[in-house]
Amino acid sequence: MMAKTQYYVPVGPIHPALKEPIRVEAEVEGERIVRVDVKRGFAHRGIEYMGMKRNAIQTLYLSERICGICSISHPYAFVIGSEKALGIEAPPRAQYIRPIIAELERIHSHILWLGVVAHEMGFDSLLFWTWKGREKVLDLLELLTGNRINYSVFMIGGVRRDIKESQIKAIKDAIDFYRIFTEEMKNVFLSDPVYKARTRGVAQLSREMALKLNVCGPVARAAGLRMDVRQDNPYDAYADIEVRAIVPQDIVGEARGDAYDITLVRLYEIEQSLDIIEFCIENMPEGRIMAIPNYVVLLSKIKKTKGEAIGMHEAPRGEVVHYFKYDGTRDGPAVWKVVAPSYNNINSWAPLLLGAEVADIPIVVAYIDPCMCCNDRVAVVRDRDGRIMDYSLIHRKAVEKTMRLKRELGVRA
Amino acid sequence: MVNKMMFVLLKQLVKKPATNPFPVKHAPKNVTELIEKVQRGEVKINPPVPVPEGFRGKLVYDPERCIGCQLCIKVCPADAMEWIPELRKIRHYVSRCMFCALCVDICPGKKFPGEKKNVKALRMSEDFLLADYDKYSDSLIEEPPEAKEGGV
Incomplete structure (x- = not known):
């Protein structure tokens, strides 16, 4: 009688290794995964439906809660789309303040990811060291906006808080701190033999596969695709800065698209963000920060507006797309549709896990920086x-x- | 093998911890005992990290300044405001609040005789230690004193 060689390993939706609910069903043969299935749809909250029942200002702050950590990415796409639909434009000063907040968020999100990946590899002292460095940007965001996360600082047609002279000094100090810290992180992550051995060749996504699976954000850039919303569809101050997508072939000569390359892309993106913030505080024009300062006037304008638009923003994880339709009968969106980056990026799990070893599962799962609560758009109950x-x-x-x-x-x- | 990562991590051994040990350095065996000791002045509490200027803490409501325009109820994303029709004032549930300060922005406020500018009825304080077992406890509801006495 033959012994059983294949074992069924279900992970999730509730599992100590997962922070958010998703289910991965794998068949393993020894250490090798021979069949894998990814099931999602455990975190549907009906946020789009809620947004279609509220007014636009309430929905803007609801959109901040779509993702637990990109708390400015969804509002950014929301305000860009709404401004297009309403035909208003934010004043120049607001257009420079918004990228500062968005880039600070990118810095903290990327450092968070570096810590998470270190934790998934079982290297917890590195996790605490990176997160200790992350505290400084959170304190800076608290100083600028009043909240550590969920900043509530954007508004349709501008921003709600100005950046004062004293705060600019704090931003400059933080930039100096992060220039040194990023340099240290590069040394620690990229030249460490243990990290290299653990990530080189793991979760390798070729350029063709990346195009076929429709991945976006740092995952696509690590595979060598030059795609970045800030480069392809510039908005606000990004149009003046001429952001270029960071791809590994520009840094080391070739793009392999593995977990090591994505670490490289994220580390260099932190430096790019620092450059963008420096440009913004140096070239920030004077003037108003809101196109329509009175919220009542703004809401009545939305009520009279008929139109539709798409707003896009490059979130730390990839591109966020919001679609709106204002129908002229109510002061909120009649249709609101959100596309979050993790939805595309989770596509890469099944092909990457196939043939991999069980020990690689945490890295394959963590390297796209998944956010399950962004994903689920529809729930069907049978x-x-x-x-x-x-x-x-x-x-x-x-x-x-x-x-x-x-x-x-x-x-x- | 000696490498950069080892060096960085070994350096942390001689550094002071980055965490602020709030309220006390080690978790107490008995919390009630600790509170009693603090009240008697035997143990000193380590203060929390100071909040920056413009911090959004617990909302403070001044019913004297409220004109009953209901604009805060209109914009509140979390439905934390309740209208009291008998008094023409509002009641605010801090446990529902999401600290966006939209109500503070929109509040028109009221001018008392002798004052030049309107003063808002709502403002954000620096109070952030809001943990409570009961979400309807007195410290988590901001309402006019008449509402509390009259049971409206």
Whole structure:
């Protein structure tokens, strides 16, 4: 009798190794993965539907909650799209303040990723060292906006907080600190033999595969594709800066598209962000920071507007696309559709895990910096016979269950 | 093998910890005992990291200045404001608040006789230690004193 050689290893949706819910089902033969299936859709929150029931200002701050950590990327795409649909333009000073906030966020997001990858490799002292360096940018964001995360600083047609002279000094200090810190991180990550052995050739995505799987952001750039929203569709101050996508073939001569290359891309992007912030604070024009300072006037203008637009922003993880339609009957979007970068990037898991070793799973999973809560746009509920249940039925059942629970537990209203 | 990473990490051994040990350096065995000791003045609490200027903490509501325009209710993304029709004032639930300060921006405020400019009824304080077991506790609800007394 033959012994069983293939084993079924399900991971998730709730698992100690995962921070967010997703399910990976793998068949392993010894250490090698021979069949893999990725199932998503455990974190659907119906945020787009909620946004279509509220006014545009409320929806803007709701969009900040789509992603737990890119808390400026979604509002950025939202304000760019809304301004296009409304036909207004942010004042020049606001157009320079927005990239500063967005680039500071990119710095903290990339440092976070470097720490996470070190943690997934089992190198926790490196995790704490990188995150110690990340604190400084969070403190700076708190100084500029009033909040550590979820800054609530953008507004349709401008920004809500100006950058003062004293704050510019703090930004310059932080830039000096990060120039040295990034140099140290480059030494630590890129020239370390252990890190190199653990990431070289792991999660390798060829240029053709990257195009076929439709990946975006640093994952695509590591595979050698020159794509960056800030370069291809410049908006705000990025049009003056002429951002160029960071690709490994410009730095080391060839793009291999593995986890080592993506570390390289992210580290050099931190330096690029520092350059962008430096340019912005040096060339920041004077003037107003809001096109329409009165929110009531803004809301009534939105109510009268008919139009649709697409807003895009290069988030730390890739491109964020928001689609809007204002129909002229209510003061919020009639249609709001969000496309988040992790949706494209998770496509790369199944082909990369196939043939890999079990020990490589954490790196393959972590190297795209996945954000499950950004992903899920639609949830379909089926009953026992496999029929799709319609919305009104689910709603009625939910109300019934809430009432029953309230009665049973004696919760006050 | 000696490399750069080892050097960087070994250097951390001689540095002071980056974390602020708030409220005390080590987790206490008994929290109630610690609170009693602090009240008697035996143990000193390590202060939290100071907040920067313009920090968005707990919202403070001054009902005297409120004109009842309901604009804050209109813009609040989190539905943290409740309208009290009997008093024509608002009630604010801090446990629902998301600290965006839109209500502070939009509040028109009121001018008392002798004042030159309007003063807003809402402002952000620097208070951020808001943990509580009950989300409806008195410290987490901002409302006019009449509402509290009258039970409106």
